[in-house]
Amino acid sequence: MIKVDKLVKVFGSRQAVKGVSFEVSEGEVLGFLGPNGAGKTTTMRMITGFLPPTSGTAVVSGFDVRQKPVEARRHIGYLPENAPVYNDMTVDEFLGFIAEMRGFSGREKAARVDAALEKCLLTPVRRQTIETLSKGYRQRTCFAQAILHDPPVLILDEPTEGLDPNQKHVVRDMIKQMGREKVIVLSTHILEEVEAICSRVIIISNGTVVANDTPATLKKRSPSYNAVTLKVSAPAADALSGFRSLAQVARVEPLAGADRGALLRVYPEKGAAILEAVLDLAKSRSWPVSEVQTDDGRLDDVFRSLTTTADVSGVN
Numbered sequence: 001m002i003k004v005d006k007l008v009k010v011f012g013s014r015q016a017v018k019g020v021s022f023e024v025s026e027g028e029v030l031g032f033l034g035p036n037g038a039g040k041t042t043t044m045r046m047i048t049g050f051l052p053p054t055s056g057t058a059v060v061s062g063f064d065v066r067q068k069p070v071e072a073r074r075h076i077g078y079l080p081e082n083a084p085v086y087n088d089m090t091v092d093e094f095l096g097f098i099a100e101m102r103g104f105s106g107r108e109k110a111a112r113v114d115a116a117l118e119k120c121l122l123t124p125v126r127r128q129t130i131e132t133l134s135k136g137y138r139q140r141t142c143f144a145q146a147i148l149h150d151p152p153v154l155i156l157d158e159p160t161e162g163l164d165p166n167q168k169h170v171v172r173d174m175i176k177q178m179g180r181e182k183v184i185v186l187s188t189h190i191l192e193e194v195e196a197i198c199s200r201v202i203i204i205s206n207g208t209v210v211a212n213d214t215p216a217t218l219k220k221r222s223p224s225y226n227a228v229t230l231k232v233s234a235p236a237a238d239a240l241s242g243f244r245s246l247a248q249v250a251r252v253e254p255l256a257g258a259d260r261g262a263l264l265r266v267y268p269e270k271g272a273a274i275l276e277a278v279l280d281l282a283k284s285r286s287w288p289v290s291e292v293q294t295d296d297g298r299l300d301d302v303f304r305s306l307t308t309t310a311d312v313s314g315v316n
Helices: 039-048 069-074 089-101 106-119 134-146 165-178 191-197 216-218 236-244 276-284 297-304
Strands: 002-011 015-025 027-034 053-059 076-079 153-157 183-187 200-205 206-214 228-232 249-254 262-268 289-294
Touching: 002 076, 002 089, 002 153, 015 039, 015 053, 015 183, 015 200, 015 206, 027 039, 027 191, 039 053, 039 183, 069 076, 076 134, 089 134, 106 134, 106 165, 134 153, 134 165, 153 236, 165 183, 165 191, 191 297, 200 297, 206 297, 216 289, 228 276, 236 249, 236 262, 236 276, 276 289
Parallel strands: 027 183, 027 200, 076 153, 153 183
Antiparallel strands: 002 015, 002 053, 200 206, 228 262, 228 289, 249 262
16 A cells, blocks of 8 residues: 655755665555654655655555545545644534535435544534634544545544543544554653554654564564563572573562562573573572563664664755
């Protein structure tokens, strides 16, 4: 549904996007991540046809966004960051206006507006002016305009930015449900959001793709993947020395909070499975274990390790 091939965008002497390539298929929710200035928003704007690429191609539903921009845009629903709305319009009026811009009229227009209101849970506020809405309802109104024509592709730039936890939950549920039948590209800084709703993740840094995989696979690259946290009834010095002596253990860190004994986190070499060895050692030393858990990795660790080089483009 989306095929991006070697997209490049240059602003003056600055190269904001440097040959980005990826594909997204139906039923995927792609998390598009990167630090500020990495080129995320610029890439999304090129996919939607809002910005022309300096070189490279973006194809949406079979239509090249440069050669057939109108056809490509008919297949896209776009929610830009800080999406503009007309504050003096009611929600009904705004969505009606968008429907007309999309070429709908009469019963079809009314049906499209009603469907968007229902999907975005906006029916209770449909006759309120947008300026009177909370930020959550305003964001859902912008979301509604993006899906009003039932596009197969959704491009969402920071869709939950500035929302409270309850409002974020509502928007995330909407995205998850729509992701079953559409292609969704989602830009966000909220890593818990990525883990909750994205089936795949692309990380971009300094205008280039540095990772493209599932959240679960990326988390395996975290130093904490398969780390073991345990509480043992043993002198802390003995426990530290003992666990550090194990093969495939990278390091052992003492943690605060143990009233008696030692509370430790044991990190493996290269994500090795060390739980059995850790428990076997404790048993052999007659150290009772009262708490134990393994870590499945942390996406924020991986994100930081891949994006530590400063982005110099200055263009988001």
